[in-house]
Amino acid sequence: MDHLIGLLLGTEQDWPRAFETLIGRIGPIRGRDGVTHRLDTTRVSIEPFNLRDKPRHDLVIDRLAYWYYHPREWLKKIALMDDVYLLNSPFTFQSMEKHAAYCAMMRLGLHVPETVLVPYKNPVDHAKWAYTAERYNRPFDLDAVAEALGYPLFMKPYDGGAWVGVSRIADSTALHAAYDQSGERLMHLQQAIEGYDVFTRSLTIGPETMVMKFRPELPMHERYAVEHDFLDATVGDEVVTISRLVNAFFRWEFNSCECLVRDGVVHPIDYANACPDVALTSLHYYFPWAMTALVRWSAFCVVTGRRPSLDLDTARYFAVADDPGLDYRGRLAAYRRIADDYLAVEEYREFCDTALPHVPALVAEWVTSQEFDDLLVDTVRGTYPPHEHDRFVAHFRGLIDLWKRETLS
Template identity: 25%
Template sequence: MKKIGILFGQENTFPQAFVDRINKKAVKNISAEFVIIDKVIQGEALGYDVIVDRISQDVPFYRATLKNAAISGTAVINNPFWWSADEKFFNNALAVKIGVPVPKTVLLPSRDMPENTSGNSFRNLEYPLDWEGIFNYVGFPAYMKPYDGGGWRDVYKLHDPEDFFDKFNQTRQLVMMLQEEIIFDDYFRCYCVGGQHVRIMQYEPRNPHHLRYEHGKAPAAKKILSQVKEYVLKLNQYLGYDMNTVEFAIRDGVPYAIDFCNPAPDADLASVGEENFEWIVETMATYAINRAKAHKSGQDNLTWGQYIKSASAKTSLIPALTPQEAPKTSSLKTKTSSE
C-alpha cells in the first residue's frame, strides 16, 4: 500500500478535503492520511511515498524532517531543498532572465545589523547606498517588502524618499526589496499544479482578505489570459514547484508577475470560494495519486526545476522552453473565477 500524507498547520478545510478526495477515489493500493511524526532518525523515511507540505515554511523542525524524508525517497511536494534556497528577489531575477515581465526591483540590506555581526562584517558594503540611483530606477510610488516574506506582513506603500526612509527605519533586521508599483487595470491570482495545470482566478488585492476573490469585473480578453497562462507555466517549470500561485497585475495589456513564491498558497474554502476550492482539491488529489504511482523506492522522487537542470548541465538560461522540454497542455480547463 502506497501512502500519501499531508503535513499542515492551522488550516482546516483543504487538508481534510484533500485526504477525503483521495480515499474516495479508491485507487488500488493508494491511501491518504494526515502525517504523523513520533520520531525522526537520520536517513530513515517516515513511511510515506508522498508528502504534501503546507507548513514547513513556518516550522524549521518540519523542514529538516522533510529533507530527511526526501533523501530517503519520499516525494515531497514541494521540494524542501529548493524551497529552502528560493526567495522572492531571486524569483524576480529569474523572471528577468526568462522573459517574464516583473516590476523594477532592488534588494536592500537590513536597516539594523544582524545579531552577532559588527561594522567589520560589512566592509564590502558601501554606505550610504546610491539612494539617488535606486530611487531613479524604481520610481515612486513604490512598495517595500521582505525579500523572502509571505503574505502582507511588513509591506509598506511609499510615496517619496522621505516616506521611504521613515518606513525603512522601522524594518529592523529584515532584508527588504524596494519595488515599483504597478498601477493595474486587472489582477489575477493563478494556481499552478505539477507545472501543467493552471487555474486563473480574478482577484482584487485591495479588498479585505475574505473578499479578494469576489472580483466583480468582466472576464479578461482571451489574449491576456493566454499570456498569463504561458507565464505561469514558464515560471513554475523553471522554479520546479509542484504547487504554487502566481499573481499578475495587468498594466496596458501587459501581465507583470508580482508574486510567485507561494509554495503553500491559500486554499481555504472560505477565502477562495467553492469553485476554486473544488479545482485545487481535485487537481492536487489527482496529482498526488499520480506521484504515488510513479514513486520509486530508494530513489530521488523530488521535482527539480529547469533552472537547476540547466545549472547542473552547465548551460545558460534560455528565453523559453523548447517544444521537447515543454509539458503537454493541461486537459483541465483554465478559466477565471467569474466564469
C-alpha cells in the same frame, strides 16, 4: 498496491478534511500496468528522526516547512534518501524567499518590475558585524535609489509572505518611515505598476492552473472575484505559461503566482508562495476545483510512480533566454513546452480520462452533501467571531450554490 499520502500541516483544517474525505472515497485505481492501486492519507507528526529511517509515505504535501525548520530537514532527507515525492522542492522553497525567484524570471526575460535589494536598516546580531560594516558597507543614498526607480514604489521583504511588511511608498517621507520600520528585515524596493487593468492570482496544482481575478484591496473573503472572461485569450495563455514556467523551473507543483496586466503586458510581481491560499473561506467558488486538482495530481504521481526531480536543469531555460532568434513570444512558447514536458501534461490528461474519470462527479456529489455543508459551517465558526457566523455562512453557501449551478447544470 497501497500508497500513503502524508499531510504536513500547520493550523489548517478545512482543505485537509476535504482532501482526506475525497481520497477516502476515490476507490481503487487501475494503473496502465494493470496493477490496482489504493490510496490513503495520514497527518505527519513532528518528532526526532534517524537519517536512515525509512518513511512510510509515497508522497507528502507540505504546508508547514516554509517556516518550521525541523520538518523541512525531514523533507530534504526523504527526498534525497528515499525518493518520496514532494509537491514543492524543499531545496528551492526556503522560507518563501522571493529574491532568487525575481532573479530567475528576470534572467528568462519576463516583465518583472525593476527591483533593488537594499542593505539592512539595523545591524544584524552578529559579533563580526561592526568590523565588517566599518570596512565594507558602502554608504548609499536611499532617496537616490528610490528616485531612480520612480515613485510610487513598493518596499517589501525579500523573503516575506502574506503581504507582511509590504508598504506602498509615495514619497521620500514614506520611504524613510518604512525603511526605519524594517529593522533587521532585508527589503526590496520595486517599481509599482500604476494604472494596471487587472490583478491576477493563478493557483497551479501540477499541470492544472486556475487564473482568478484578484482584488487585494478587499477583505479576504471578497478578494477572488467570480469572473470567467476578464482576460483575452492571448494574455490568459501568457499568465498560465508564466505560472507553469515558474513552477517547472523551481520544481514547485503547488504554488500561486500574482501578475499585473497593463496595456496587454503581463508583469509577474509575486510568484514564490510556499503555502498558497487554498482556504475554503478564501477560494469559496474555486475550492471544489482546487480539491479536484490536488486529488488528481496526487493520485497521478503515486500511481504512475512519478520520480522526484531535484536537479533544476536551468541550462534548458537559459538556452531559450539567450537564443537571439527568439522574440518574447517565441521564448514564452519554448518555455511552455519545457514546463509542460516537466509537468507531464499529456500523460496527466490521459490518466485523468482513463483512471480517474469519476473524480469530478465524486467531488460534485460531495460538495452537494450535508458533510460538505458541515465543513463549511465549521470553517466559518473557526474563522470569524460569533456575531458574524450567520452572515458568512450565508455568504459562502451562496458562492458554493453558484458553483453548483454553473458546474452541474
